[in-house]
Amino acid sequence: MKKRMALMLFVLALIFGGIFAWKVFVGHMMRQMLAHRARPPAVSVATARLTEWAPRLRSVASLSAVRGVEVSTPLAGKITRILFRSG
Numbered sequence: 190m191k192k193r194m195a196l197m198l199f200v201l202a203l204i205f206g207g208i209f210a211w212k213v214f215v216g217h218m219m220r221q222m223l224a225h226r227a228r229p230p231a232v233s234v235a236t237a238r239l240t241e242w243a244p245r246l247r248s249v250a251s252l253s254a255v256r257g258v259e260v261s262t263p264l265a266g267k268i269t270r271i272l273f274r275s276g
Contacts, residue, residue, distance in 0.1 A: 233265050233266045244257060
């Protein structure tokens with residue numbers, strides 16, 4: 190009976206030790222991954238201007254944009270201010 194109890198305690202210790210070791214390993218890998226993550230990409234802007242734009246796209250169904258904006262990254266630079274009015 191004592192051998193079975195000792196064996197059961199040993200097996201439980203192995204199981205819980207394995208779970209603990211796995212958690213420590215995952216935590217270590219997460220810290221390592223966060224320490225070596227890539228820098229965020231640079232953002233650049235340009236002055237908005239009115240241009241001709243095709244607000245419609247023909248397809249099996251048709252959608253029509255009421256207002257649209259094209260976002261691209263043609264210029265390099267630094268953001269100095271953001272002029273934005275909600276509405």
